[in-house]
Amino acid sequence: MKKLMSCxxxxxxxxDNVRQLIFQxxxxxxxxxxxxxxxxxxxxxxxxxxxxxxxxxxxGRMRPVIVVHGGAGRIFKEREEGCRxxxxxxxxxxxxxxxxxxxxxxAVEEAVRSMEDDPHFNAGCGSxxxxxxxxxxxxxxxxxxxxxxxAVSAVKCIANPIKLARLVMEKTKHMLxxxxxxxxxxxxxxxxxxxxxxxxxxxxRERWKKNLEPDSNPVEFQNKSFVTDGWVGSPxxxxxxxxIRDLGTVGAVAIDSEGNVACATSTGGLSNKLVGRVGDTAxxxxxxxxxxxxGATSTTGHGESIMKVVLARLILYHMEQGMSPEMAAxxxxxxxxxxxxxxxxxxxxxxxxxxxxxxxxxxxxxxTVKDDELHYGIYAGERHTKSVAEALASESxxx
Amino acid sequence: MKKLMSCxxxxxxxxDNVRQLIFQxxxxxxxxxxxxxxxxxxxxxxxxxxxxxxxxxxxGRMRPVIVVHGGAGRIFKEREEGCRxxxxxxxxxxxxxxxxxxxxxxAVEEAVRSMEDDPHFNAGCGSxxxxxxxxxxxxxxxxxxxxxxxAVSAVKCIANPIKLARLVMEKTKHMLxxxxxxxxxxxxxxxxxxxxxxxxxxxxRERWKKNLEPDSNPVEFQNKSFVTDGWVGSPxxxxxxxxIRDLGTVGAVAIDSEGNVACATSTGGLSNKLVGRVGDTAxxxxxxxxxxxxGATSTTGHGESIMKVVLARLILYHMEQGMSPEMAAxxxxxxxxxxxxxxxxxxxxxxxxxxxxxxxxxxxxxxTVKDDELHYGIYAGERHTKSVAEALASESxxx
Numbered sequence: 001m002k003k004l005m006s007c008x009x010x011x012x013x014x015x016d017n018v019r020q021l022i023f024q025x026x027x028x029x030x031x032x033x034x035x036x037x038x039x040x041x042x043x044x045x046x047x048x049x050x051x052x053x054x055x056x057x058x059x060g061r062m063r064p065v066i067v068v069h070g071g072a073g074r075i076f077k078e079r080e081e082g083c084r085x086x087x088x089x090x091x092x093x094x095x096x097x098x099x100x101x102x103x104x105x106x107a108v109e110e111a112v113r114s115m116e117d118d119p120h121f122n123a124g125c126g127s128x129x130x131x132x133x134x135x136x137x138x139x140x141x142x143x144x145x146x147x148x149x150x151a152v153s154a155v156k157c158i159a160n161p162i163k164l165a166r167l168v169m170e171k172t173k174h175m176l177x178x179x180x181x182x183x184x185x186x187x188x189x190x191x192x193x194x195x196x197x198x199x200x201x202x203x204x205r206e207r208w209k210k211n212l213e214p215d216s217n218p219v220e221f222q223n224k225s226f227v228t229d230g231w232v233g234s235p236x237x238x239x240x241x242x243x244i245r246d247l248g249t250v251g252a253v254a255i256d257s258e259g260n261v262a263c264a265t266s267t268g269g270l271s272n273k274l275v276g277r278v279g280d281t282a283x284x285x286x287x288x289x290x291x292x293x294x295g296a297t298s299t300t301g302h303g304e305s306i307m308k309v310v311l312a313r314l315i316l317y318h319m320e321q322g323m324s325p326e327m328a329a330x331x332x333x334x335x336x337x338x339x340x341x342x343x344x345x346x347x348x349x350x351x352x353x354x355x356x357x358x359x360x361x362x363x364x365x366x367x368t369v370k371d372d373e374l375h376y377g378i379y380a381g382e383r384h385t386k387s388v389a390e391a392l393a394s395e396s397x398x399x
Numbered sequence: 400m401k402k403l404m405s406c407x408x409x410x411x412x413x414x415d416n417v418r419q420l421i422f423q424x425x426x427x428x429x430x431x432x433x434x435x436x437x438x439x440x441x442x443x444x445x446x447x448x449x450x451x452x453x454x455x456x457x458x459g460r461m462r463p464v465i466v467v468h469g470g471a472g473r474i475f476k477e478r479e480e481g482c483r484x485x486x487x488x489x490x491x492x493x494x495x496x497x498x499x500x501x502x503x504x505x506a507v508e509e510a511v512r513s514m515e516d517d518p519h520f521n522a523g524c525g526s527x528x529x530x531x532x533x534x535x536x537x538x539x540x541x542x543x544x545x546x547x548x549x550a551v552s553a554v555k556c557i558a559n560p561i562k563l564a565r566l567v568m569e570k571t572k573h574m575l576x577x578x579x580x581x582x583x584x585x586x587x588x589x590x591x592x593x594x595x596x597x598x599x600x601x602x603x604r605e606r607w608k609k610n611l612e613p614d615s616n617p618v619e620f621q622n623k624s625f626v627t628d629g630w631v632g633s634p635x636x637x638x639x640x641x642x643i644r645d646l647g648t649v650g651a652v653a654i655d656s657e658g659n660v661a662c663a664t665s666t667g668g669l670s671n672k673l674v675g676r677v678g679d680t681a682x683x684x685x686x687x688x689x690x691x692x693x694g695a696t697s698t699t700g701h702g703e704s705i706m707k708v709v710l711a712r713l714i715l716y717h718m719e720q721g722m723s724p725e726m727a728a729x730x731x732x733x734x735x736x737x738x739x740x741x742x743x744x745x746x747x748x749x750x751x752x753x754x755x756x757x758x759x760x761x762x763x764x765x766x767t768v769k770d771d772e773l774h775y776g777i778y779a780g781e782r783h784t785k786s787v788a789e790a791l792a793s794e795s796x797x798x
Contacts, residue, residue: 136580147707147739153552153677154577174676175703178553179578181535181675276580277573278552285684285709304574308546310684310712317716340546 062259063371064098066091067355068111070121070365071248072300072345080378082120083248083365088376090114091367092391094252099372104262104296105143105166108252112139112162112264115250119201122248124160126201127268129208130275135199137268138282139165144261144290144351153282154179157193158186162266167191176282204271211272249281251288251298253349261296261349263288263312270303279303285313294319295351297329301344301361308340315348325349325356333360461658462770463497465490466754467510469520469764470647471699471744479777481519482647482764487775489513490766491790493651498771503661503695504542504565507651511538511561511663514649518600521647523559525600526667528607529674534598536667537681538564543660543689543750552681553578556592557585561665566590575681603670610671648680650687650697652748660695660748662687662711669702678702684712693718694750696728700743700760707739714747724748724755732759 068090070083094111098104116124127135139161140151150169153176155161167189168177177185186193249267256262265288267281280303281287287303289312290296297312306312311332318328325348336342337360345359347366357366359380367376372388386394467489469482493510497503515523526534538560539550549568552575554560566588567576576584585592648666655661664686668678679702680686686702688711689695696711705711710731717727724747735741736759744758746765756765758779766775771787785793 149707154580172673172676173703174673174678175706176677176682177673178675178677179580181553181578181673184674274571274573274576274580275583276577277571278575278577279573283575283682283684284706285682285712289709304572307574307683308548310688310709313684313709313712 061257062255062353064095064104064107064254064256065349065353065355065368065370066094066098066107066111066252066254067347067349067357067368068094068115068250068252068366069298069300069345069347069357070115070250072343072359072361072364073247074361075248075363075365075378079120080365082118084367084376084378086115086118086120087365087367088374088391089118089395090250090252091369091374091376092388092395094254095369095388098254098256101257103258104254104256104260105141107254107256108262108264109141109162109166111252111254112141112250112266113160116160116162116266119203120248121250122204122268123250123266124268125199126204126248127199128204128271128273129200130269130273130277132275133205133208134275135196135204135268136273136275136277137161137199137266138278138287139264139266140282140284140287141165141169141264142262142284142288142290142296143169144263144292144296147291149175149284149290151176151282151284152178152182153278154276155182155186157183157196157199158191159194159199162264164189164191165264165266175284178278178282179276204268207271247300249300251300251347253288253290253296253298253347253355255296255349255351255353259292259351261290261292261351263290263296263298265298265300267300267303280306280311283307285310287312289313289316291316292351295325295349297346297348299344299346300364301359302342305336305340305342306344308342309336311336311344311346315346319348319350325354326358329356329358333358336360460656461654461752463494463503463506463653463655464748464752464754464767464769465493465497465506465510465651465653466746466748466756466767467493467514467649467651467765468697468699468744468746468756469514469649471742471758471760471763472646473760474647474762474764474777478519479764481517483766483775483777485514485517485519486764486766487773487790488517488794489649489651490768490773490775491787491794493653494768494787497653497655500656502657503653503655503659504540506653506655507661507663508540508561508565510651510653511540511649511665512559515559515561515665518602519647520649521603521667522649522665523667524598525603525647526598527603527670527672528599529668529672529676531674532604532607533674534595534603534667535672535674535676536560536598536665537677537686538663538665539681539683539686540564540568540663541661541683541687541689541695542568543662543691543695546690548574548683550575550681550683551577551581552677553675554581554585556582556595556598557590558593558598561663563588563590564663564665574683577677577681578675603667606670646699648699650699650746652687652689652695652697652746652754654695654748654750654752658691658750660689660691660750662689662695662697664697664699666699666702679705679710682706684709686711688712688715690715691750694724694748696745696747698743698745699763700758701741704735704739704741705743707741708735710735710743710745714745718747718749724753725757728755728757732757735759 070087090111094107097107119126136154142149150165251265288298294316315332343360345364348356374391469486489510493506496506518525535553537552541548549564650664666680687697693715713731742759744763747755773790
């Protein structure tokens, strides 16, 4: 039966019509095969395209960067380690917000809040005292996307002025609330009031007392509140007066994966300052500035000198003219030194993710995280590097 | 005897020695004559030189200029004449200081003080009221010679905040005192405290009450102090909100015969603002800036927008890049409008004595005096001109 069938097939194959049929079938099959191949190619190309787009999207996303400072000036030896630990912790906290896609605004707030809670710094708990022995604090936060900003000045009895500054930005139509009005606003926002004493450390109390002594160091200018000939000393004299002080204003700048920049600064100001003295921190353009078109910066140092040259905005002007963050920072700090005799420090991040931490004082505690790598230091030229994983492990072990 | 003498003289004249003697005498006399002539020439040249030097000195001395503003925004018809009179008076007062060689600093203080005392303006007496119905004022003054500055924010119960700002500059080592601290400082300086009611006009009280009504104009943004979605409206919406308001911040800029520039600004801020709200006026670089290297500027308008772009410093930055005061003012105002939707006005004087009064609002009252000629106006394109003598005569007759 099988043999018969085979003979029949051979017979059929020898038939012209059948051969033609087979040819047609083969042709159709070939075309189908070709179509199938094309489909496979298209599909493969589609997959490749999706991967490419994903890669391009990843490439287009900014690699987030955070830079923090814990104040410029002279940092006494016994405080060095605490400051290093504090800025590293703040930078890691800020990067912890940025890494999973958090905003620059949230990151700088988180970093500054971390340093406000740290008694090693002159902000929040650890703030220096005014002439009456009270803590009065200033803080500012700014969003580079729309130039929105919030600030508070001369605020008392709250743990985190930077949080209140953010509330001013987000919940009012104003940008700066001061003193009694800021306190009323804090109450309206449900920000808990804490006893002023909770913000005072033994160190700040001792320093305040020392400054009140009749034989206190005369070059530490904030001892005497009123002068007879104005605040116009020779640059070198001012620089010297500033150099000996032990400040600790805190600040942070960041760029997130969306390319938005932000800055935040918080301070207790000058030790033994007049009641109601507001420094550079609360003044937009002086204590900080953020603009997605150029970058963000936070300043620290002699507040009145910083205000005279509107330092933060000046740095970004230089960057708008094509300078790198480092060159812009150095140029502006040099100008402040030569024009008004003031010393200070700045942290900067550009809209392309370049960063700088520069200072004309002897020291400035700073830390930055970019590409999962942490850098930090205090003295000029000092730069330690660790991976974020290593730094987090060290931190959890108490660094 | 006489004849004998004559003969002897003739004889003597015929004698060679005598002739030589006469020649020598004549020669000596001629030389003496020449010397005398040279002396006269030298003396004349000396006198001419002194005159020339005096002329050169006169030429080298800057011709003083003062420019004042009485606020940008919408000026209601019934207030127009009062505003014109007020800015003209202020400009004449300031020029009265400059003309006999007074300083730019004294001139701007005098001009602003004049407008603080004038109830037509939102500064000093005539200030608008905050949400609680109180007057809280901000003021700044700045010296372009050394970038020294003094400011006060949220001050109450004093007639002239600009005077207190100058005291902050000259009698403290700080640059900005706020609220309660500023009040303590005023007491220490012997600045008289006045009842807050003395600063309140019928107009400001009525406006405050109207803003408190539940059906008050919703586009007048300061009616509602807290918002839920932040202070980020669309530019056109913001511009419209601002346009309808009737502000009256005052300011002055000047250059004196020594070539020093200065600026001063004073304001009651926004009507029905939150207690403790500080606007651009008290913030250096926003409400004003003065630098002998470029010029001086005072700003007015929507305070929060001015702060976002740090307007005063921005204008001088443009001038440092080579722009004229007018172009710098227009460029900065246009930027403020497009970037953050804010309207305002500015007055500018350059270090070479060029001046500008520009605004993006419907109106701004302004006046200037240069070369003994007064110019003033309110609407765009409006410019009246008078000689100072004529203006002073009109003023003494009640204008």
